[in-house]
Amino acid sequence: MEVLECINTKRSGRAYTDELISQETLHNLIELGTKASNGSGLESWGFVIMQDKAEIDSLSERTKQYLADNLEKYPYFHQYESWLTNPKFHVFNHANTVLVIYGNTESHWHVYDCSLAAGNIMLAAHSMGIGTCWIGFAxxxxxxKEFKKKHGVPEEYELVSTLSMGYMKVALPSPKRKKPIIFNK
Ligand SMILES: Cc1cc2nc3c(=O)[nH]c(=O)nc-3n(C[C@H](O)[C@H](O)[C@H](O)COP(=O)(O)O)c2cc1C
Incomplete structure (x- = not known):
């Protein structure tokens, strides 16, 4: 897929087939992620690949429960209260692959680095027919500490991006956006 077409047609994909993304493809996508620009060349990113469906399902339930019980701490999630209490809602869109990107806080630039890596991964995945959705809820x-320890993530790394991933069930229409604000015009 040509790069401008890729950027112009990429959406958040939330409906996936059961086909599992191979480790080879995931490693390829992660490497493409690490081609992103990064502050002071520090490459502050680190990745966790999750493909244990039972773990993903259980994390979805725990996330819903935790957020529903602690909504006062997360004003930006208030609008989603009814989702969090809906038994049908799955935080990771029933994905069998979730990719988590952590940034090394020792680099001032880790949030930018990891966000750019996530952008690369989402676009590269789209070009391969793989849908992704950034999951802020996660x-x-x-x-x-508990989750990071279980998956070998050092303490100085903090979560920047979580992506649910899977082969797209159906193609989505191109994104619609408001006219960009250009302040000096
Ligand atoms: C930082 C961030 C957090 C997001 N969190 C979620 C989320 O938790 N669940 C979800 O379904 N989509 C989430 N999204 C996806 C947005 O809802 C989506 O990008 C937006 O509605 C625009 O739609 P599009 O990506 O299909 O063009 C998130 C996107 C970003 C960038």
């Missing part, structure tokens, strides 16, 4: 649970 932040509180996947950034805990």
């Amino acid at each position: 932040e509180p649970i996947l950034n805990t």
